[in-house]
Amino acid sequence: QVQLQQWGSGLFKPSETLSLTCAVYGGSFTNYYWSWIRQPPGKGLEWIGEVNHIGSTNYNPSLKSRVTVSVDTSKNQFSLKLSSVTAADTAIYYCARENDSGGYYYFDYWGQGALVTVSS
Amino acid sequence: SSELTQDPAVSVALGQTIRITCQGDSLRRYYGSWYQQKPGQAPIVVIYGKNNRPSGIPDRFSGSSSGNTASLTITGAQAEDEADYYCHSRDSSGDHGVFGAGTKVTVL
Numbered sequence: 001q002v003q004l005q006q007w008g009s010g011l012f013k014p015s016e017t018l019s020l021t022c023a024v025y026g027g028s029f030t031n032y033y034w035s036w037i038r039q040p041p042g043k044g045l046e047w048i049g050e051v052n053h054i055g056s057t058n059y060n061p062s063l064k065s066r067v068t069v070s071v072d073t074s075k076n077q078f079s080l081k082l083s084s085v086t087a088a089d090t091a092i093y094y095c096a097r098e099n100d101s102g103g104y105y106y107f108d109y110w111g112q113g114a115l116v117t118v119s120s
Numbered sequence: 121s122s123e124l125t126q127d128p129a130v131s132v133a134l135g136q137t138i139r140i141t142c143q144g145d146s147l148r149r150y151y152g153s154w155y156q157q158k159p160g161q162a163p164i165v166v167i168y169g170k171n172n173r174p175s176g177i178p179d180r181f182s183g184s185s186s187g188n189t190a191s192l193t194i195t196g197a198q199a200e201d202e203a204d205y206y207c208h209s210r211d212s213s214g215d216h217g218v219f220g221a222g223t224k225v226t227v228l
Contacts, residue, residue: 035217045155045163045206047217058215094162098217104169105210105217106153110162 002027006095006111008080012118018082022095022111023075029053033098034078035107036069038091046091050098051078085118092116124152124207124220131226132197140223142190142207152190152209154183156201157222163206167192194225202227 008020022034036048049059051069059067068081082089095111124144132138142152151170155163165174167183180195190209194201207220 037217037219044204044222045157045208045219047208047219050217060216099168102169104151104153104172106165106168106208107155107163108165108168108174110164113162 002097002109004095004097004109004111006093006114008093008114008116010115010117012085012089012116013120014086014118015084016118018085018089018093018116018118019079020093020095020114020116021077021079023077024097025076027097027109029073029076033058033100034069034071035096035098036080037094037096037107038089039094039113040088040091043091048080048082048093087118090116090118124209124218126205126207126220126223128221129224129226131228132194133228134199135196137193137195138197138225140192140194140205140225142192142209142220143188144209144218144220145188146209146212146218147185147188147190149212150210150214151185152183152207154181154190154192155206155208157204157206158202166205197225197227199227201225 003025006022030053033050035050049069066083071078092113096107097109099108153168157163171183
């Protein structure tokens with residue numbers, strides 16, 4: 001059974017760099033893209049970016065200048081860094097596994113979510 | 121294009137059938153996937169690809185796609201189906217993911 005467990009600080013001040021990490025337990029780490037998705041309070045889901053096991057990344061164009069997603073295959077972990085945060089970055093942040101088997105793209109496993117608040 | 125458009129809210133009587141749609145240019149190239157999210161919980165995938173249900177998802181959930189529109193149908197809606205539903209796909213470039221704004225389903 002695949003499990004994604006995420007952690008990271010919950011409170012950041014404006015202009016700081018948000019940092020979250022997600023550990024993957026069970027299943028293969030090498031055959032998937034590993035993604036970050038966020039959800040502001042009371043709002044919808046927003047795709048942030050993704051990384052595969054060799055470090056290839058794709059980012060949401062609206063966040064690209066501030067986002068870094070990285071991978072540590074020795075620990076089966078991947079991380080998110082979002083720089084220069086503002087109150088607009090307050091959200092629940094989810095990590096998720098993207099499955100593209102058969103040419104279909106979908107998120108089949110999700111982390112528990114982490115509430116990140118940006119406030120002075 | 122990187123947009124997926126969903127109706128904000130729909131309601132359905134208990135036991136009746138509801139169809140939720142998602143429109144976007146990228147759906148002409150990529151199949152969508154559908155996620156159910158209940159308050160305080162992470163989303164779960166209910167339909168992906170042409171019409172695939174993960175293990176544990178009731179068969180009252182089905183999907184279809186035509187042109188630039190993906191649809192999720194709940195046949196015989198139950199009270200526990202009341203939730204927010206999001207569609208997802210790759211954008212037209214294939215390099216980015218994109219979500220619809222979500223549809224709030226109320227079961228009356």
